[in-house]
Amino acid sequence: MSATSIRAATSADAEALAAIYGHHVLHGFGTFEEVPPAAAEMESRRLAVIAYGLPYLVAEEAGRVLGYAYAAPFRARAAYRYTVEDSIYIAPDAQGRGVGRALLTAVLERCEHLGMRQVVAVIGDSANAGSIGLHRALGFEPAGAGKAVGFKHGRWVDIVWMQKALNGGDADVPAADGLALSGH
Ligand SMILES: CC(C)(COP(=O)(O)OP(=O)(O)OC[C@H]1O[C@@H](n2cnc3c(N)ncnc32)[C@H](O)[C@@H]1OP(=O)(O)O)[C@@H](O)C(=O)NCCC(=O)NCCS
Numbered sequence: 001m002s003a004t005s006i007r008a009a010t011s012a013d014a015e016a017l018a019a020i021y022g023h024h025v026l027h028g029f030g031t032f033e034e035v036p037p038a039a040a041e042m043e044s045r046r047l048a049v050i051a052y053g054l055p056y057l058v059a060e061e062a063g064r065v066l067g068y069a070y071a072a073p074f075r076a077r078a079a080y081r082y083t084v085e086d087s088i089y090i091a092p093d094a095q096g097r098g099v100g101r102a103l104l105t106a107v108l109e110r111c112e113h114l115g116m117r118q119v120v121a122v123i124g125d126s127a128n129a130g131s132i133g134l135h136r137a138l139g140f141e142p143a144g145a146g147k148a149v150g151f152k153h154g155r156w157v158d159i160v161w162m163q164k165a166l167n168g169g170d171a172d173v174p175a176a177d178g179l180a181l182s183g184h
Pocket of ligand 1: 028029030031087088089090091095096098099100101102122124128130131132133135137
């Protein structure tokens with residue numbers, strides 16, 4: 001990891017993000033999307049995340065984006081304003097080298113700084129050892145499962161919920177404003 005840096009994603013990363021995510025859309029169960037989004041759509045989603053002030057980060061090595069992670073509002077209604085959901089995708093040839101750990105750690109640090117209280121991971125596939133292991137390694141705890149809520153690549157797929165408290169979780173009433181949510 002010594003030559004790998006973590007930085008905010010920019011519009012120039014859109015093609016790289018689309019390539020990484022597209023691989024996992026087509027070949028994995030971590031996301032329940034089935035059609036890879038175009039780079040312009042990835043950029044539009046990134047802009048929506050950073051509009052909340054939330055982190056959208058990439059790991060870069062020798063000018064190549066190895067992976068990305070971000071935190072987005074968990075749900076749109078106002079009372080969810082202290083809760084985010086993380087997403088993380090690493091290029092297939094860069095997995096298992098600590099890139100995911102570095103990226104998700106950086107996302108969590110920024111969410112803590114923003115005053116968030118809960119981070120939720122909705123992990124596609126109860127057999128997703130990589131994502132479950134990464135989240136467990138960073139202090140997420142199991143918070144439930146959805147049995148066979150997805151159907152992808154010809155089989156039923158579970159989701160696994162994991163959760164991590166930040167800033168003391170529910171120990172007190174937050175002083176920070178939280179996310180500016182107004183959805184319905
Ligand atoms: C899941 C994913 C993000 C992990 O990133 P990574 O860079 O491969 O993981 P790291 O090398 O940083 O591993 C960090 C920790 O996660 C755990 N881990 C990673 N891969 C694992 C695996 N295959 N099995 C079990 N634990 C694993 C380990 O505890 C590891 O700790 P260590 O550093 O002490 O070995 C990556 O493999 C990925 O992109 N997977 C496919 C897409 C996906 O499922 N994304 C999540 C959607 S919910």
